[in-house]
Amino acid sequence: MKSFSKYIILLAAVLLTGAASAQSVRDLRFNEILIKNVDNFDDEYGRHVPWIEVFNTAYNSVNMAGCFITDDTTGYADGRKKGGNIPEHWYRIPKTDIHTNMPQRSYLVFYLDAQPLYGTFHVNFDPRTSKTNYIALISADGKDLIDIMYYPKQELMDSVVSYGYEKDGITEDKAVFMEQFTPGCSNEVKMTVSKQERLKRDDPYGIGLAIISMSVVFTALVLIYLMLKLFGYSSKKIAQRNAKKSEIESGAKSSLAAAEVKEDEEDQLTGEQIAAITMALHLHFNSMHDEESEVITIDMPSAHYSPWAQKELAMKKTPVLRRK
Amino acid sequence: MFDFFKEGLIQFFGYSGFGNCTWGHIIMICVGLFFITLGIVKEFEPMLLVPIGFGMIIGNIPFTDGLQIGVYENGAVLNYLYFGVIKGFYPPLIFLGIGAMTDFSALISNPKLILVGAAAQFGIFAAYAIALLLGFTPMEAGAIGIIGGADGPTAIFLSSKLAPSLMGAIAVSAYSYMALVPVIQPPIMRLFTNEKERLIRMRPPRAVTHREKVLFPLFCILLTAFLVPSGIPLLGMLFFGNLLKECGVTKRLANTASGPLIDIVTILIGLTVGASTQATNFLTPKSILIFVLGAFSFVVATATGVLFVKFLNLFLKEGNKINPLIGNAGVSAVPDAARVSYVEGMKYDKTNYLLMHAMGPNVAGVIGSAVAAGILLSFLY
Numbered sequence: 001m002k003s004f005s006k007y008i009i010l011l012a013a014v015l016l017t018g019a020a021s022a023q024s025v026r027d028l029r030f031n032e033i034l035i036k037n038v039d040n041f042d043d044e045y046g047r048h049v050p051w052i053e054v055f056n057t058a059y060n061s062v063n064m065a066g067c068f069i070t071d072d073t074t075g076y077a078d079g080r081k082k083g084g085n086i087p088e089h090w091y092r093i094p095k096t097d098i099h100t101n102m103p104q105r106s107y108l109v110f111y112l113d114a115q116p117l118y119g120t121f122h123v124n125f126d127p128r129t130s131k132t133n134y135i136a137l138i139s140a141d142g143k144d145l146i147d148i149m150y151y152p153k154q155e156l157m158d159s160v161v162s163y164g165y166e167k168d169g170i171t172e173d174k175a176v177f178m179e180q181f182t183p184g185c186s187n188e189v190k191m192t193v194s195k196q197e198r199l200k201r202d203d204p205y206g207i208g209l210a211i212i213s214m215s216v217v218f219t220a221l222v223l224i225y226l227m228l229k230l231f232g233y234s235s236k237k238i239a240q241r242n243a244k245k246s247e248i249e250s251g252a253k254s255s256l257a258a259a260e261v262k263e264d265e266e267d268q269l270t271g272e273q274i275a276a277i278t279m280a281l282h283l284h285f286n287s288m289h290d291e292e293s294e295v296i297t298i299d300m301p302s303a304h305y306s307p308w309a310q311k312e313l314a315m316k317k318t319p320v321l322r323r324k
Numbered sequence: 325m326f327d328f329f330k331e332g333l334i335q336f337f338g339y340s341g342f343g344n345c346t347w348g349h350i351i352m353i354c355v356g357l358f359f360i361t362l363g364i365v366k367e368f369e370p371m372l373l374v375p376i377g378f379g380m381i382i383g384n385i386p387f388t389d390g391l392q393i394g395v396y397e398n399g400a401v402l403n404y405l406y407f408g409v410i411k412g413f414y415p416p417l418i419f420l421g422i423g424a425m426t427d428f429s430a431l432i433s434n435p436k437l438i439l440v441g442a443a444a445q446f447g448i449f450a451a452y453a454i455a456l457l458l459g460f461t462p463m464e465a466g467a468i469g470i471i472g473g474a475d476g477p478t479a480i481f482l483s484s485k486l487a488p489s490l491m492g493a494i495a496v497s498a499y500s501y502m503a504l505v506p507v508i509q510p511p512i513m514r515l516f517t518n519e520k521e522r523l524i525r526m527r528p529p530r531a532v533t534h535r536e537k538v539l540f541p542l543f544c545i546l547l548t549a550f551l552v553p554s555g556i557p558l559l560g561m562l563f564f565g566n567l568l569k570e571c572g573v574t575k576r577l578a579n580t581a582s583g584p585l586i587d588i589v590t591i592l593i594g595l596t597v598g599a600s601t602q603a604t605n606f607l608t609p610k611s612i613l614i615f616v617l618g619a620f621s622f623v624v625a626t627a628t629g630v631l632f633v634k635f636l637n638l639f640l641k642e643g644n645k646i647n648p649l650i651g652n653a654g655v656s657a658v659p660d661a662a663r664v665s666y667v668e669g670m671k672y673d674k675t676n677y678l679l680m681h682a683m684g685p686n687v688a689g690v691i692g693s694a695v696a697a698g699i700l701l702s703f704l705y
Contacts, residue, residue: 195704210449214442218439221438223551
């Protein structure tokens with residue numbers, strides 16, 4: 001029974017690992033594409049070729065090695081091993097290149113130049129000669145379509161403009177023609193004004209900030225003030241309730257208490273007596289004495305009390321001649 | 325042979341402090357000695373001024389670059405210790421200790437005193453506005469303004485985020501003015517109050533229950549942190565420390581936070597902040613401006629605290645009035661500002677003990693300056 005449980009746990013672990021891995025690759029999205037590349041982003045060889053950008057939407061690294069990029073998804077549902085061959089236009093991303101491991105929220109550019117021998121990031125098809133108007137990303141087993149990006153082929157062929165999503169990885173939105181080319185970085189590049197610049201522009205004398213800040217400081221401390229007021233009110237109520245309760249209890253035992261009070265009054269100590277006792281206790285617990293146990297003397301210490309390092313006392317004493 | 329010795333001596337001299345000394349180094353060493361003297365002889369904040377002063381001496385002994393000695397050199401021991409200042413993790417640890425040491429009873433028993441702590445923060449924003457006019461960037465102005473909060477750890481925390489290059493000047497300025505509270509505040513207090521106001525007797529505070537003391541840090545962190553989340557590092561540690569103290573079941577933790585821990589961090593922060601004032605980085609016109617602005621901020625904070633109490637008194641019945649001499653305690657130099665209130669009060673009435681009352685706005689000032697730092701951080705960072 002025990003070994004059976006072990007197998008179940010092992011199987012679950014394997015399945016979970018697989019699922020986790022598959023889930024990671026599924027976080028990849030095509031983000032931006034450019035086909036007519038005149039003087040734009042160039043590859044390692046200085047050539048201006050079409051490119052497509054992949055974005056890792058996950059907050060963990062994803063290795064896309066083994067996955068396929070294609071412009072023809074025919075047969076993907078049957079898996080890549082149909083007939084033992086990978087379909088012609090399927091570009092398999094090599095597993096040997098460490099650069100295919102994408103850090104969280106990062107970007108990777110593939111060159112669509114039909115030159116797979118030029119390197120890992122050069123696919124084996126070219127959209128300019130392709131019959132389709134999409135690019136697809138397929139999982140390593142060839143069965144899952146991870147992402148597909150349709151693009152207006154004619155417009156992209158005719159004009160130097162890229163096409164992508166305004167917000168990185170949000171493929172639910174409609175892709176648009178981009179105002180800027182952003183290969184390898186975020187599409188959300190807009191001229192933004194920093195907080196500092198905005199403050200300097202809108203509040204050059206700091207009066208606005210002072211008013212807002214003082215309002216917030218006062219709000220925070222007024223909230224605490226109200227809370228403390230509530231504390232005070234509730235503790236007063238509790239004290240009153242307790243006093244009332246003890247009054248009722250004491251009423252029931254009034255006769256007994258009366259006798260006790262009389263006795264207490266007789267035993268009541270005066271302020272001076274309490275002070276004297278308190279002082280005595282204080283002296284006792286803090287080891288303070290009028291007379292200390294140590295004896296102060298001007299006599300030379302004997303060898304018995306000498307510190308070990310006092311060489312003079314460790315030496316043999318000169319014999320004293322006694323005369324009778 | 326003679327040439328060899330001569331060259332060796334010249335080379336040695338080149339490596340020594342004498343060979344690299346400039347007037348800047350000498351001035352800064354003198355400032356360090358002055359701080360140590362103030363701390364030891366006058367006993368002005370000795371726990372801060374002695375480490376800072378000694379740090380200034382260490383930081384300004386001239387040396388040849390590249391030997392991994394200086395506080396700004398990667399790999400130097402001082403650089404590792406300075407890391408806690410740059411990354412801002414010393415100040416929250418100090419706040420933990422402050423929380424574990426502070427008794428908020430005075431505040432809980434007389435809640436309206438907390439508003440004085442809020443009013444005194446105006447100095448921060450007044451200095452911010454003036455710094456902007458003098459040409460500092462908003463971030464630099466925010467870091468300079470916090471000097472008016474009179475809270476060294478908060479000043480270091482905020483300047484490490486907003487203007488790291490000015491941190492040395494800001495920290496030294498903040499600690500200097502904190503130490504000089506007994507010198508700076510009394511004239512301002514006297515200027516804005518009359519004889520009659522100085523003699524106001526305040527009602528004795530009511531007894532505060534254990535339950536109130538335990539609930540106080542819990543409610544306070546919820547209220548303030550939700551309002552200003554950027555103040556969490558300081559406020560969170562302050563109220564956590566106070567909970568350790570008041571809950572009664574974590575005595576050991578409270579003792580550590582308020583004893584050895586805060587002592588260690590105070591030593592490290594004081595020494596490294598002092599060492600960061602290397603003449604080459606510190607002796608600039610900007611530093612002088614920061615000192616001037618810091619003083620201005622401190623004066624405004626004291627004045628607004630006193631004036632706000634007078635304003636509050638307009639609405640309070642006879643017998644409930646507040647002595648304006650405790651208004652200065654709204655700046656968070658704990659407990660020196662409260663002690664100044666007490667001393668000033670005693671000058672006019674030997675039987676008017678203001679210390680306990682002044683502790684209310686004083687601890688409110690700690691909360692107020694931490695909230696103000698959080699606001700500046702959220703606006704400027």
